[in-house]
Amino acid sequence: MKVLLSKPGLDGHDVGVKVLAHGLIEAGYEVVYTGLRKTIDEIVQMAIENKVDAIGLSILSGTHIFLAQKMKEVMDEKKLTIPWFVGGNVPPLDVAKLEKIGASKAFPTSTKIVDVVNYFKESLPNPSEGGTFVVERNK
């Protein structure tokens, strides 16, 4: 099971995304990291090329709504159904907004790594053997 972790926009805060990368690797996932300052188009292109099962967007500059809308547009344009997630500096009220735009889930700062990993495990039952990604949309 492969996860693409990405840094869209100009935000350079990459401590969290790298911490999550370590957490996911330890839990048995394969992680591809884009590096800083990628456009949404570049991220989606990398997701296609690497045949990933999920895409994580890490955003701490407050640009999450704008970038999520762009993500939704590009995903629809390319008719892709890969589930995507947002992590970072997301105010409580914006969590639902992001999920309404199309993110499978939004993880605000101070979310525990183990909670993210558990969420992934529930959605990806056998990380090391591969499996189908099941997304449970928050009601």
Place this chain on the structure above:
Amino acid sequence: MNTKNKIKHTAEDLGVKKVYLESGIEVNPIYTAEDVENSNSKHEMPGEYPFTRGIHNTMYRKRPFTIRQYAGFASPEETNERFQFLIANGQSGLNVAFDLPTQCGLDSDDPRAMGEVGRVGMTVDTLDDFEIAFKNIDLDKITVSLTINGSAIIAIAMYIAMAEKAGYDISKLRGTAQNDILKEFIGRGTWIFPVDKSVKLVIDTIEYCAKHVPKYSPVSVCGYHIRESGANPIQEMAYAFCIAKAYTDGALSRGINIDDFASRLSFNFDIYGNLFEQIAKFRGGRRLWAKIIREEYLAKNDDSCWLRMIAGGGGGGLTKEQPENNIVRSAYYALISALSGTQTMALCSYDEAYTIPTEHSAEISLRTMQIMIHEMGICDTVDPLGGSYYVEALTDKFEEEIKKEMKTVDKWGGIVNAVATGKIQESVSKQAYTREMGMQTGKVDKVGVNIFTREEESKPIEFHPYNQEAADKQVEKLKRIKASRNNELVKQKLDTIRKDAKEDKNLMPSIIEAVKEYATVGEIVQVMKDVYGEFKEPIFF
């Protein structure tokens, strides 16, 4: 001393649990004269080489540390208003935040800047923005610090051009710029050009300022962001010193005298964590830096050996849980900073981890420092912890450990190579993971996070809203300026930058000339990218 009569003071002796600092140093439950028996510390005096106890002999008795909060809002107009507010409230220095497009060298109308214009700081497209932001601010009385790195050479050029046009004598112009590109590759991430060219540009600013703006401090070396990215306090100092040495070597290679350069160099460090560990970090670091400058670089002047610093922030220690606790944490961090003999202090506001501070939270930070200065007697005596067995023993230990860590960087081929290959990024990011897991699994205590937590929802925090209208206005203004300036002249000036870059000349003069004609940040950066290329990030985590 007779070993038979050795005083029992270790954890083992006393049958208590062992304690280790974040840096891995073991701490004894009791320290005695024995621990500093061989230390030189008892002969040290504030204001005297190697300055362990402070760079001045009278320190805060003469003048308290400068309070310099980080501030910057969407538009130059709004920024100017906030500056006026801070000055009216007794702040003696200004710390300017820039938005990400400006920091990454993109204009407001660049597609990659969409949604980011003015979001985390002030937007700068042209000199016009500097002129508005600093309108009616007396640059002789206020020291301005520009928090910018990748495009710092342009920001410094604009600051100088703005001051010159406003009639200031630039040979007397004071101020600082962060302009520490090497740490941007480790944390913060606003690099633009390849590592070697990035360092070259820093050296350009150093050389230009040494010759023409001698009172300006063109570089503030940041251990701060390296620590925030996961480094422990020893590494924070060690990597910062290696970076400072790289800039120093560059300056010397341009024929600048060590005493002309070192006396303008300043540092930016972090203040969260164990109180005594941080204080020892600063005291030991101050001693080591003085020795490096005197013994390795043979500086003659005492002030070249000074570790001038802003010790502040502490964002890494603040939590989203029970955010009001951050007010208390910040007050302790302020105490750490003052007890460490800082020159300048800035505190993170309690809401800063999630948003740009509101006027209210910024005021609390300011008052925190003012209460300490005016009510706590913090300014009465220089280096009040000097002579403490524990603090002096730990200071000695820190000096030794920082030195050791600097040797490790040498083994990685020096700091430029260690950064270009991602060696440091890799080691720092692994530590960030270990630290975070320690906190999440409860190995490291954190109040409100893994101990003394409460179930109820934390108070909702006010968020600084994005001002789309201001962003649109900025784009319109840029259009207006591009239409009204002398575009033929701008093109000539940009061509001169291109030519100078190709010939590996100092770019400061040609950039100053270009910004005076209202060439944009994006236009100048593009010319430089054409010649230098862009940094390719090594992917390490």
